[in-house]
Amino acid sequence: MAQARRYAGGVDGNRSLERGIEILRAFRPGVDTLGNGEIAERTGLPRSTISRLTRTLVNSGMLDEVHAERAYRLAASVISIGHAMRTGSPVLNTIGAMMRAESAKRRLNVGLATADRTMMVYLESIRYSPRAALRNVVAGQQVPMELTSLGRAYLAGIGTAERERLLKLFRRRSAAATKTLLADVRRSISAVERDGYCAVSWQPAVLAVATPIVLDGLPVYALNMSLQNVERSDALASEMGAYLNAFAAKCKAVLAGREPE
Amino acid sequence: MAQARRYAGGVDGNRSLERGIEILRAFRPGVDTLGNGEIAERTGLPRSTISRLTRTLVNSGMLDEVHAERAYRLAASVISIGHAMRTGSPVLNTIGAMMRAESAKRRLNVGLATADRTMMVYLESIRYSPRAALRNVVAGQQVPMELTSLGRAYLAGIGTAERERLLKLFRRRSAAATKTLLADVRRSISAVERDGYCAVSWQPAVLAVATPIVLDGLPVYALNMSLQNVERSDALASEMGAYLNAFAAKCKAVLAGREPE
DNA sequence: CCCCTAATTCCACTTAGTGGAAATGGCTCG
DNA sequence: CGAGCCATTTCCACTAAGTGGAATTAGGGG
Numbered sequence: 168m169a170q171a172r173r174y175a176g177g178v179d180g181n182r183s184l185e186r187g188i189e190i191l192r193a194f195r196p197g198v199d200t201l202g203n204g205e206i207a208e209r210t211g212l213p214r215s216t217i218s219r220l221t222r223t224l225v226n227s228g229m230l231d232e233v234h235a236e237r238a239y240r241l242a243a244s245v246i247s248i249g250h251a252m253r254t255g256s257p258v259l260n261t262i263g264a265m266m267r268a269e270s271a272k273r274r275l276n277v278g279l280a281t282a283d284r285t286m287m288v289y290l291e292s293i294r295y296s297p298r299a300a301l302r303n304v305v306a307g308q309q310v311p312m313e314l315t316s317l318g319r320a321y322l323a324g325i326g327t328a329e330r331e332r333l334l335k336l337f338r339r340r341s342a343a344a345t346k347t348l349l350a351d352v353r354r355s356i357s358a359v360e361r362d363g364y365c366a367v368s369w370q371p372a373v374l375a376v377a378t379p380i381v382l383d384g385l386p387v388y389a390l391n392m393s394l395q396n397v398e399r400s401d402a403l404a405s406e407m408g409a410y411l412n413a414f415a416a417k418c419k420a421v422l423a424g425r426e427p428e
Numbered sequence: 429m430a431q432a433r434r435y436a437g438g439v440d441g442n443r444s445l446e447r448g449i450e451i452l453r454a455f456r457p458g459v460d461t462l463g464n465g466e467i468a469e470r471t472g473l474p475r476s477t478i479s480r481l482t483r484t485l486v487n488s489g490m491l492d493e494v495h496a497e498r499a500y501r502l503a504a505s506v507i508s509i510g511h512a513m514r515t516g517s518p519v520l521n522t523i524g525a526m527m528r529a530e531s532a533k534r535r536l537n538v539g540l541a542t543a544d545r546t547m548m549v550y551l552e553s554i555r556y557s558p559r560a561a562l563r564n565v566v567a568g569q570q571v572p573m574e575l576t577s578l579g580r581a582y583l584a585g586i587g588t589a590e591r592e593r594l595l596k597l598f599r600r601r602s603a604a605a606t607k608t609l610l611a612d613v614r615r616s617i618s619a620v621e622r623d624g625y626c627a628v629s630w631q632p633a634v635l636a637v638a639t640p641i642v643l644d645g646l647p648v649y650a651l652n653m654s655l656q657n658v659e660r661s662d663a664l665a666s667e668m669g670a671y672l673n674a675f676a677a678k679c680k681a682v683l684a685g686r687e688p689e
Numbered sequence: 690c691c692c693c694t695a696a697t698t699c700c701a702c703t704t705a706g707t708g709g710a711a712a713t714g715g716c717t718c719g
Numbered sequence: 720c721g722a723g724c725c726a727t728t729t730c731c732a733c734t735a736a737g738t739g740g741a742a743t744t745a746g747g748g749g
Contacts, residue, residue: 181448183737184488185487187442188485197515199517199518203696215697215740216737219738222441223441223445223446227450228545231647235645237696241516242513242544243542243543245506245510246510246568247544248455249511250549254460256501288507304564306510308511383496443736443737444736463726464727465727473708
């Protein structure tokens, strides 16, 4: 059986690099510092291997040592690479300004996200606040794909094969409310196909609507609008949905017309 | 001479991982996409090696393929790691809110940065704007260490050995105005030692002052304040310097008192 | 001061990675 | 529409680079 053999000759990639990236990924909001021991535990790799890889990451400037607790922390380099990513994103570059304007005009939150494995990650999330001076722009935050309008819009935008692969992962993840949850996800996907958007109230008193943005040769994105401190109501959802559809149409028009690189 | 031999047995780290990181670093604002060829050129590595490493980075979710131009782009994962970095930064967590407040109170830009090799990278840069609704917060942007108040404050905050190492690199970089520039840098460092801050007008009509923040067990940071659209004047510089010193003192007090992790 | 825990270095083994050469695949121009 | 020309990917023999268990060292607490 020609199961592509991992790591010999190189058709599958590079093991050490893959492991090193996995180490970086082990840091997430909530785990500020990690020691070699914890990393070894999480990754299941021998401690000596981790020791060498973390040393390399320190030398490359991706990790800072925290001597006091014999641990590591993500270094500032990672945000400069993150900044380069945002700077180079053709979608964000094209519609970022429009998103800000729309947030101000409609007085609600506007966000753009795409997938990172089974999470959605915001390229930009503009939090509208009546006290405009406190308006907040966040990038890089992750939200679960299966629970959010953003994630479900994304699922509606990608191909069936990839979608089924992801749904299988969600089933594995939350053994609990699986049946209901998956049905709910599929309902949202149908909603996108029917209405152009889906509405989800993931967090209490937050109503969000989202729609996919599918462009040739680029990852699938999702655009959302949301409002805090509201009761979920169908009327509100369809009002926001209409705004979102209109805005997304405008974005797609601009994106289609942008200079091909 | 026992020059530590690179890459055998492993005391020096892992070559493939180092190379992979270097590939990620090759993307920067201005170079949105890179093909294997260009990467090979920039890094001096054989194309086959690059081909394998970029494949791995795609599989790990750090790069997206751009089929149309047979090239790669940084993927969204990098900003989620960047977000984790900011989230986990004890300094930013402690004084971020204070920085925002100070920017509003003093009506000027406030920034926090640290070094990434020979550049300073903003953990947060709060751009004050009279039209408060347009206020902008940026993270990850890089500015040259030797030309900015931020960088010179940083140089004043680190140890002599590291400082001299960096100064040597600057000399190599800009063969031109080297003599004057280096003298200027040293003057700024003395200013920090004397006044607590240094003032630099790197970009036309922007006046900036900065001061180092040195904490045990953490990288050295630099805090700055700046104003656009002003004539450089000593009076203004010392006014801003006074504000900065006062604010930095407040920050240091809070930072000293924070729960040790 | 000495023990105990955890990280790091050592080292023999061998697999995983390397890079030159060949093959493939896309694109352009005739 | 086909031939030639890039650039990129795959192949493959070679071997050095990486691995991970065992020994060692370094911290931190009692």
